[in-house]
Amino acid sequence: MQIQTVRLHEEDAKLIYQETASLAIITIHRPQAKNALTANMWRELASLTLQALQNPKNKVLILRGAGENFSAGSDIKEFHTMSLEQAEQAFVEMERTISTIESLPLPVIGVINGPAMGAGLELALACDIRIGSDKAKMGIPVGKLGIMLNNRFAKRLVNLVGPSTTKDFVFTGRTYKAEEAFQAGMLNYLVAEKDVTKFMIRLGKLVAGMSPDSLQAVKAAVQQCTESTPALWQGTTPFVSPNDFAEGVRAFVEKRQPNFTRSN
Structure with missing residues (x-):
């Protein structure tokens, strides 16, 4: 087994990369922040994701969080120290990483042993298959x-739960517990x-034993079937509200x- 630990500037933050048999495993480890990712951590996660392709023995990538959290998403406290422009760029880095994982030619299995919130939910939904424990929670x-x-x-959520439930998630800020997420199809x-x-490990090895060509073909075909939006994100639609973001982060x-509340 090969184990590589990427230690980051953030306190007690690290990304752990392992290769064992036909599996590459990435673990997000930042327990004091519920595995929330800073902009720097998003960049490193993308780099490790692509590293899995360098070893032809790797057939499946497994993504998980340390302890009883998957990821609380992006580090909101970091945004409190940023300008709106810097925060927007941090979201761009986040989306690039999530899209990198989503489009990886290897099958990606997400392991949700605790909350997957906000961008952490999007990260989970970018995985091809999701395993949830009874401690899983999912919300945005x-x-x-x-x-x-x-x-x-929005497409990631709509493809799984439909337009109305997607809007309900945002309109109410609700969170699905493990059984609700499973019934909704957010957990396989x-x-x-x-x-x-x-x-x-058992599921990873099962998938790894399938034809690589078959797996890549079905992944590409399914993506084509679900690309109902003609023009996907290209960096033109902002993530950060110029009116509300600063107050939301401050709160x-x-x-x-x-x-x-603001005057018109």
């Missing part, structure tokens, strides 16, 4: 932060927490409800 509370969903973000498998690691940091 962007309405509290003044973050805007472009068509690339639901297993007990104690069995998650064993199950992910998050101050642990209060945001006040989006």
Whole structure:
């Protein structure tokens, strides 16, 4: 087994890359921040994702979070120190990473052993298959932060749960618990927490034993079938609301409800 640990500037933050048999495994490890990713961590995650392609023995990529979290998404506290332009660029880096994982020619299995929120949910939805434990939670509370969903973000949710449920997620900021997420089709498998690691290895090896050409072909074909939006995200639709984002982030940091009231 090959293990590579990328230690980052953020306190106790690291990305762990492993190769074992036919599997490449990336673990997001930043426990004190619920595995939230800074802009720097998003860039490193993209780099490790592409590294999995360099070894022809790798047949499947597994993406998971350390402990009882998948990822809380992007680090909102980091946005509090940024200008709107810097925050927008950080979202661009995030989307590039998520799109890189989504379009990877290898099958990608996400392991959701805890909350997958905001961009963490989008990261999970970019995986081809998702395993959830009974501790899984999935939501995208962007309405509290003044973050805007472009068509690339929305498409991932719409493809799985439909337009109305996608809008409900944002309009209400609701969170699905494990069973709800499984019933909605956001999780392919639901297993007990104690069995998650064993199950992910077994499933990974099962997928790795299939024809690589067949897997790549079906992944490309399915993507073509679900690309209903003619013009996907190309960096033209902003992520950050110029009116609401600063207040949403400030309220998050101050642990209060945001006040989006403003004069017309």
